[in-house]
Amino acid sequence: MGPSLEWRTVNKPFLAHTSTVDKRGGHQQNSCGHGQLSKSLQRSRNKCEDLARQPVEQGIHNSRVQSHVWLTYPSSTPLLSAHPTCIETLVLEFPLHPSLPPGVENVKDIGNLGNVPIINALAKLHSPILHWFNSHASPPVAIISDFFLGWTHHLAHQLRIPRITFYSSGAFLACVSDHLWLNADALLSSPVVSFPHLPKAPSFSADHLPSVFRHYRGSDPEWRFVRDCMTANTLSWGRVFNTFGAFEREYVEHLRSQMGHHRVWSVGPLVLPGGSGSLNRGNSNPDSAATDAVLGWLDGCPDGTVVYVCFGSQKLLKPNQVAALASGLEGSGGRFIWVMKAGSLPPDGFEERVGERGKVIKGWAPQVSILSHRAVGGFLSHCGWNSLMEALVCGAMILAWPMEADQYVNAMLLVDHLGAAVRVCEGDETVPDSAEVGRTIAKAMSEDFPQKRRAKELRDEALGAVLPGGTSSRDLIGLVQELVQQRQV
Template sequence: MASDQHKDSHNKNSLEPVVVFVVPFPAQGHLNQLLQFSCLISSYGLPVHIVGFKTHIHQAKSRNFQDLNKIHFHEFPTPHFDSPPPIIPTSITKFPTHLQPSFEASKKLREPFTNLLHEFSNKVRRLVVIHDPLMSSVVQDFSTIPNAESYAFNCISPFTHFFTFWDAIGRPFQVEGMPKVIPSMEGCLSFEIMNFMAYQYELMHNRTGDLFNSCRLIEGTYIDLLNKIEMNANNKQWSIGPILPDLTTLPRASTSRHESLEWLDKQGPKSVLYISFGSSTTLTDEQIQELAMGLENSKKKFLWVLRDADKGNVFDGETRKARLPEGYQERTEGKGIVVTDWAPQLEILGHSSVGGFMSHCGWNSCMESITMGVPILAWPMHSEQPWNATLITDILEIGIQVTEQAHQMELVDSSTIEKAVNRLMVSKEGEEMRSRAEKLGKQVWQSRDEGGVSQLELNSFIAHLRR
């Protein structure tokens, strides 16, 4: 009998204490955040396994310059799905509906993921599953494994998270710190993605807690308010952002720097406006023409990343080449450059020559801009971006909207763009915004230092996993 007890004790001691499985959603803004978070957790010596289809793992790796050697990747064969070219947006919606087939295909990861969990369940004391809420259907079987627990990593801001749910459940209580204008989500989401999200959120009830890529210095009020909503009751919460890598520690993919950084080196401090609308926005040819003219007429320096939205499979064939006005690059030579491939956004925002960021306000871009101390010219396109833009402009006051909320689905003309650019880059108001953004950026970055609010939350989460 004593011998059996000794054997059981020996078996338990020989188990790996904790293994973490990370399941990202296959869209760039989501893949990127979960991969950065995985690097952060692995720096604590915890084994981290990222699970996904081969195409999307390859996508995440190819656009991340961190050292990924400590991460274990489980790349399952990608099922067939349609990967049409990006759909040109209409006045009704700018949501990238062409990505829906890849979203639906992601559900097929459930069986291989469940098999993987069972394979590991006897080798570890605790299986930890950290997943994007939009992958809840994939991870749902963790609840059948006694030593497994799950945490949702939210790729949207607590401000947006709170207000969208608060609104959906009928605004059950008064809220201090309400934005002046409640953003409209009309045209921001397709019917298909709303159904997909509803299905995923129904499967989140068994999670132990929630993680946010945000900092209490920015959104403490809204993190606390989330506790008052029934869907979050009894769940633990950690706000551990920013999860960005330190630029000084990034290994270089090659000896040569990106052309955009070389160009920025030659510009004056805070003189350049950076323009990028992320990986899920496509502009119409007409809007590209208006934006090009607005930038040219503003006579301000600019660095413009002009790409269509990703396809469902980013490695699948050619993308549309945007048509700039005739002779544009010759006329703007010395003033601005247009980049039509992938660009290192975090390094661009961290460059001393960048003084503003014209952005769609995806949460990844917002957190990068906030942390690098760069004010935002907000031009939300779809999804939750109008809410993020409201947080930036109304609550944090480190940005301005390119156009009024009511006109965001319309064509924005060159004179509106020119005025917005000058307002941010050369006015007294813009200077004050830049100063506020720089101050907030320093505070948010320092929140990750020993004793800082985000570092304490991250330490608390790691201690909770090792309990």
């Protein structure tokens, strides 16, 4: 037998957050906001959970909407414990696939090319889920599933219920992705792809397009299935994004126009520092002494003077990239915290030369506690969406080094469209010019740097969006109301 999805995550989220309404007639239940959540793809896993949490924690209790959650990870335990009467679990075994080693259910354990076999493996859950729906006394009225799981559109069609696509990433990326997948055969060989129909008419060189599209091979049936999943998203009954109005309003409006209806919701940022969502979950670690030490060091630094350097959980810099970045940080003359993955080490003598103005953390770091500290003013990042959102809600300016996946699209949004970030380097093979890195960091960290001010403005917009009456709060209520109406139709 394969491993149980009750305890493991699979790749990126399978947020099948499906909502049901009580069928028992006139009796009004005091039930919590109820939807169905299933997670699998690693980077979105927490965001799926956070979306399920929002209606419950924001007091949407009288909608007669119930929640079923297909849980796949032990970190879901706090959500279950906090709302035991609102959530039902569905346990499914992870389907086997010949390209996946035994026990591998997560893209972080196999690399981004693992998306293809994992997506194809998860599609084998179609029949078990269909059987569960058909045997359930009060089945869900909608499915909310991750954008990598477009096959659930066909499942929802078969069940005659709406399917809503959940994006842990942004609306700009969805606009780009839709165009690419709908025109894949014509665009794959183009050295530059333009999007004249999108706001600001962006264009990307072929090597800056999302990795999952660049790797597409039409001769491979498993890749053709991935394409079918992606194009199915454009047919969704609705779409939900972990973004907010001031950040991507024009792209959300474009999607509404393209889809011909209003059912595109911005409900982010889904978690905030100090809240109960995944920012806090990712901040827990038994090594409290190390956390206290780094926060204590930050306490002694002036406001907004520290650059936090981290490239996510998957990217390991090459030795020549490490050497160039180290030289740039040293030459900047500024304060920094540099998180290095296991297997990577700073150059000999680097820590001694920078002394107390720099800290190197080898392994895990309390990222949100660091970003939200008053001393941190910048974040040298690979521009993954989760990292960008964490930086935004903390008011930290991004110093961008996009490398793969959706990161070039995210960097364009933040650097070129919003003026809230600055590029430091580009490319996963690029060795940056050390002197230029040092100059860029020194200039960007100056007190009056415009991008730094813009990042603070976006923080205020993000925090305001989730307050009562804010754009994301209104969209969340609108989403729940639409789901309630599905049972009344």
